[in-house]
Amino acid sequence: REALVALEQAAALAEAEPARLAETEQALAGVYDRLGDWGLAEAHLVAARDLLRDLADERTLGQVHAELALVQHRLGRSAEAKETAADAARCATAARDRGALARVGNVLGMLASTAGDDDAAIAHLEEAVHLARAVPDNELLVAALNNLAHARHRGGRTEIALEAATEALSLAERQGDLHHLAALHSHVADLLHALGREAESMEQLKASASAFAAVDEAGARPQVWTLTEW
Numbered sequence: 001r002e003a004l005v006a007l008e009q010a011a012a013l014a015e016a017e018p019a020r021l022a023e024t025e026q027a028l029a030g031v032y033d034r035l036g037d038w039g040l041a042e043a044h045l046v047a048a049r050d051l052l053r054d055l056a057d058e059r060t061l062g063q064v065h066a067e068l069a070l071v072q073h074r075l076g077r078s079a080e081a082k083e084t085a086a087d088a089a090r091c092a093t094a095a096r097d098r099g100a101l102a103r104v105g106n107v108l109g110m111l112a113s114t115a116g117d118d119d120a121a122i123a124h125l126e127e128a129v130h131l132a133r134a135v136p137d138n139e140l141l142v143a144a145l146n147n148l149a150h151a152r153h154r155g156g157r158t159e160i161a162l163e164a165a166t167e168a169l170s171l172a173e174r175q176g177d178l179h180h181l182a183a184l185h186s187h188v189a190d191l192l193h194a195l196g197r198e199a200e201s202m203e204q205l206k207a208s209a210s211a212f213a214a215v216d217e218a219g220a221r222p223q224v225w226t227l228t229e230w
Contacts, residue, residue, distance in 0.1 A: 003031050004026075004028070004031055004032075004081075007024055007027050007029040007031065007060070008028070010024045010153065011024045011025065011028065013038070018051045018054065018055055019051075019055055019057070021051060022047075022048045022051035022052050022055070022057075022060065023048075023050070023060075023066075024049045025044045025047045025048035025097055026044070026045065026060075026063075026067070028044040029041040029042075029044035029045040029048065029067065029089070030229060031058070032044065033067075033071060033074075034068075034179060035163075036226075037171060038071050038074045038075050039075070039114075041071045042068065042071045042072065042075065045064055045067055045068040045071060049061065049064050049065065049068060056090045058092075058094045058095040058097075059091070059095035059097045059100065061091045061093035062088050062089075062090075062091030062094075062095055062097055062100035062101075062103075063088075063092075063097075063099070063103060065084050065085070065087045065091055065099045065103050065132075066085065066086030066092075066100060066103035066106075066107055066166060068084050068087040068088075069081045069082075069084035069085040069088060069104075069107045069111075070106075070107050070110070070230070072084055073107065073110055073111060073114070074103075075177075077111045078111055078114060078115070079112055081107065082108075082111055085104055085107050085108055088100065088103065088104045088107070089101065089104045092104055098131045098134060098135055099131070099132075099135045099140065101131055102127075102128045102131035102132045102135065102137065102140050102144065103128075103140060104128075105124045105125065105127045105128030105131065105144070106124075106125065106128040106140065106143055106144045106147060107124035108124040109121045109122075109124035109128060109144075109147050109148070110147055110229055112124055112146050112151075113147070113150065113151050113154065118151055118154050118155035119155070119219060121147075121151040121154075122148065122151045122152060122155060123156075125144055125147050125148035125151055126148060127146045128140075128144040128147075128148075129141065129145055129148055129164075132144050137178075138171050138174075138175065139175065141168075141171060142168045142171045142172050142175070142180060142222075143180075143195075143229075143230050145164045145165070145166075145167050145168035146164075146165060146168045146180075146183070146184060146229065146230070147229050147230075148161075148164045149161040149162070149163075149165035149191065150187070150228065150229060151217070152164065153190075153194065157169075158191060158194050158195055159195070162188070162191045162192070162195065163190055165184065165187050165188050165191055165217065166188060167182055169181070169184040169188055172184050178211045178214050178215050178228075179211075179215050179227065180230070181208065181211050182208050182209075182210075182211030182212040182214075182215060183208075183227045183228060183230075185203070185204045185205070185207040185208035185211060186205065186208040186228075187228065188204045189201045189202075189204035189205045189208060192204060200221050
């Protein structure tokens, strides 16, 4: 909530600076996405996109398109999300931005998983992991590894899914992001349960509940408890 207040103030002060305003709109969208208010997240990303189009900033525009595609995916608008992801890919390719391309691959992997195409999902997400390692971008790497683990598990490859999820958890622990950390503990618990490792699974569930409780104390909405991919 404090972040929203600060960012709204920053947006008011940046009205005469389109590049800075676009950056602030993108940051506001990120906060609303964490709160589960995806309608507002989308509105701020659209505002950032429109500003960046006028500035012809292909690099940042590619990142915003990728984030917008993810929000559209959360809202259940898969066809629109695919079109937005294609826009992101075009911008990222034009800007030669591997980070933005990794974000595109991450979103395309989630869309493929939703469509039930596990092989395509795994291919997109493995490429996203590769690009995120090369950038490097640990936050993006955590997301891609988590999503890759989901796709591998759905494809019947639970052992190597656990490897990806465990690496994501280790990286998230160093970052200290309680929301993602809670979701990753829960994910690892599910994979351990699927492999019959019940004692280890229970320990991960306890850690997940503790982290989610800390997030909930900050006044988060119930939607944060449903986080599985990002």
